[in-house]
Amino acid sequence: MKALRQNALAIPILIWFGLLVGIPLVYVVVVSFLSRDDLGNIVWQFTLDNYRRILDPVYLRVFVNSFMLAFLTGLVTLLIGYPVAYITSKLDPKRRSLAIGLIILPFWISSLLRTYGWVILLGNWGIINNVLMALGLVDQPLQMMYRFGTTLVGTAYMLIPFMIIAVYNSVDKLDKSLLEASYDLGASKRQTFLRVVLPLTIPGIAGGFTLVFMPALGLYFISDLLGGGQTVFLGNLIHTLVNRGRNRPLAAAFSVGMIVMVILVVSIYSRLTKNQKEGLLL
């Protein structure tokens, strides 16, 4: 009874999550086991066919593509974002809040619009090619659009604030006396960074990686606009299956596959941060 009263405040949010997250999730899992008729309507007939189909090598390739994109996005955002977070945390308070503001500000602008910005920049007759040709560095416009790398740039660009904020929180909480101790004991700047700072910020890195990995797996408009459909990713495939293919059971099976991938990453994350009290997720 006492426990119930203590947790009473959590009940509304649990109901909220149960209704808006739990039910749709269960619905997706249920649909993934159903079949459809010729018109694309869902028929209440149990089948494992959808799961058999997603194990087709052609479709497995899509899982690999998506995993590669999400993993590389995590890696790129980490390599670019870590220094940003590290430098930002060492700025004086006034400049620090300015920098944090500048990192968060792009979120206020439609992500679709920012993706179009990359189209304008990278297109064959886009800004970058025009500048390069005006400088005489290239004779012909470089083909930068509609490649895997273009999608990677766009996705990493969209998600890098998550990584920076996660790492920043972790670097900011770092006990400065540990750094002093490291210097006192004769460690160089590099040694201090590799042996003290980096291991202590692993929870932040893992948190940022998870926060970046999960949306990167599902974003589909970036690969539509920048990748031109050259490489098929899970998000695009599910989108096409629902809207054009009218095959919702198969789309649901793919979604379940995607959820499994996310669960894998989150479980690695929780293993990495098991000993830490602070956690971003879970």
Add this chain to the structure above:
Amino acid sequence: MTKANRWQTIYLAVFFVILYLPVLSVILYSFNANPSTAKWTGLTLDWYRELFDDLKKHQPARYSSSAFKWQSSLPRFPLC
């Protein structure tokens, strides 16, 4: 300012330039006389004139702002 500090400032500055480059290029191309983003044919305010001259065209903006206000992302599709 030490040497290391200067490099850090440069890194941060370059990062912010790249972060805002796509947004700035969208703003720049909103003044492009050509309807395509592939060609630059001079400056114009035509698009802004068009944006403000028709009441009907305000509708999307109104929908967007009310969606923003109420977060009304209710499902639009029947379940099956």
